[in-house]
Amino acid sequence: xxxxxxxxxxxxxxxxxxxxxxxxxxxxxxxxxxxxxxxxxxxxxxxxxxxxxxxxxxxxxxxxxxxxxxxxxxxxxxxxxxxxxxxxxxxxxxxxxxxxxxxxxxxxxxxxxxxxxxxxxxxxxxxxxxxxxxxxxxxxxxxxxxxxxxxxxxxxx
Amino acid sequence: xxxxxxxxxxxxxxxxxxxxxxxxxxxxxxxxxxxxxxxxxxxxxxxxxxxxxxxxxxxxxxxxxxxxxxxxxxxxxxxxxxxxxxxxxxxxxxxxxxxxxxxxxxxxxxxxxxxxxxxxxxxxxxxxxxxxxxxxxxxxxxxxxxxxxxxxxxxxxxxxxxxxxxxxxxxxxxxxxxxxxxxxxxxxxxxxxxxxxxxxxxxxxxxxxxxxxxxxxxxxxxxxxxxxxxxxxxxxxxxxxxxxxxxxxxxxxxxxxxxxxxxxxxxxxxxxxxxxxxxxxxxxxxxxxxxxxxxxxxxxxxxxxxxxx
Numbered sequence: 001x002x003x004x005x006x007x008x009x010x011x012x013x014x015x016x017x018x019x020x021x022x023x024x025x026x027x028x029x030x031x032x033x034x035x036x037x038x039x040x041x042x043x044x045x046x047x048x049x050x051x052x053x054x055x056x057x058x059x060x061x062x063x064x065x066x067x068x069x070x071x072x073x074x075x076x077x078x079x080x081x082x083x084x085x086x087x088x089x090x091x092x093x094x095x096x097x098x099x100x101x102x103x104x105x106x107x108x109x110x111x112x113x114x115x116x117x118x119x120x121x122x123x124x125x126x127x128x129x130x131x132x133x134x135x136x137x138x139x140x141x142x143x144x145x146x147x148x149x150x151x152x153x154x155x156x157x
Numbered sequence: 158x159x160x161x162x163x164x165x166x167x168x169x170x171x172x173x174x175x176x177x178x179x180x181x182x183x184x185x186x187x188x189x190x191x192x193x194x195x196x197x198x199x200x201x202x203x204x205x206x207x208x209x210x211x212x213x214x215x216x217x218x219x220x221x222x223x224x225x226x227x228x229x230x231x232x233x234x235x236x237x238x239x240x241x242x243x244x245x246x247x248x249x250x251x252x253x254x255x256x257x258x259x260x261x262x263x264x265x266x267x268x269x270x271x272x273x274x275x276x277x278x279x280x281x282x283x284x285x286x287x288x289x290x291x292x293x294x295x296x297x298x299x300x301x302x303x304x305x306x307x308x309x310x311x312x313x314x315x316x317x318x319x320x321x322x323x324x325x326x327x328x329x330x331x332x333x334x335x336x337x338x339x340x341x342x343x344x345x346x347x348x349x350x351x352x353x354x355x356x357x358x359x360x361x362x363x364x365x366x367x368x369x370x371x372x373x374x375x376x377x378x379x380x381x382x383x384x385x386x387x388x389x390x391x392x393x394x395x396x397x398x399x400x401x402x403x404x405x406x407x408x409x410x411x412x413x414x415x416x417x418x419x420x421x422x423x424x425x426x427x428x429x430x431x432x433x434x435x436x437x438x439x440x441x442x443x444x445x446x447x448x449x450x451x452x453x454x455x456x457x458x459x460x461x462x463x464x465x466x
Binding site: 117119120121122124125126127128137141142143144145146147149 | 174176250251252269270271272273274276277280291292293294295357361
């Protein structure tokens, strides 16, 4: 069976990529937040394909993000764990999966999320990045102890 | 002591949050304060050491007691005259101020209106930083002297304590509640609507095994508790004076109310008080707030010795 036939049989919604990163097993509906957490906007250069609410045997439904010509770093990959801890990362080189890895929840995230506490020193002109410890209850601001318990994507800088 | 950011040992001995202490560390520090209180200390322990007092918010007791503590140990204190006179009024960042002041002193005590300011100061300082209050955040020296004052009258373990007043914005109440969770205390809270203990803190305390009971008025608990911790309800939290007076009159300790109290009940207040404690209570055997204020000196002496020796 050729690769193309295989793809048709598996019902792929978007084309395979030659080089880049495929983020699979994203929780259904979270793909756009994954894109946001990676800092990808309409003005950045990536070639991006997104499939949402794809039927999944294990997850019921899942999202997939394909990012051509960009291999995500470990730090970028681990950010994804904040919103979709079951996601898997496939690094593609010349149409082949060269690396396959899960995401690991980072213990500390810096400069990614803004503290919602308007009185927090991290929301001033001080020369610091926001810092949050990742805890079971949510993201804990290292400066003012505020906890972001939900809607992490809504606080991304 | 553990750095809450890195999880590792703090390379310099800062005192930022009561949450950085474990029970043993608190007990050791209070024991040391007790020795100091009994005049068992070296009056030249900090001779030649300089404390920089950076107070970006008004303070009377905290600032004077730190300066007194330093003087009693043979050290000296530096401070800027007023907030308007310091370089931050010219737009300097706190980070830069701290880097500069680190070069002038052996330790920095800081009060700042922004939460987390002391943690930031510790990141940029080359000398120990002591947090003397950061916004609605932490005020560890107040908590330590509160615990010290309770311990003078009774063992802290398992006490029933009522926190009364502004529990939403009152940093002293937050820090004390957190510390008391290390001592299996039972917390009773009495506060006006809208000024209750923040839900996140209440959940965290409950998660640490603390029993928290909310009450509508002080009369419900006055006969049950071992300690009352009063906090000032600030007028600016209310839309107008009438609603402030209406609420604040319900959160007032009077001799009549105390008639039903346990004999050993103690009343604490971080001060300044306005109307929340009737002056007639000052003479009662329950009043401890002036002693509490005085305890700021030996407790802060112990803190200074911990970070500077």
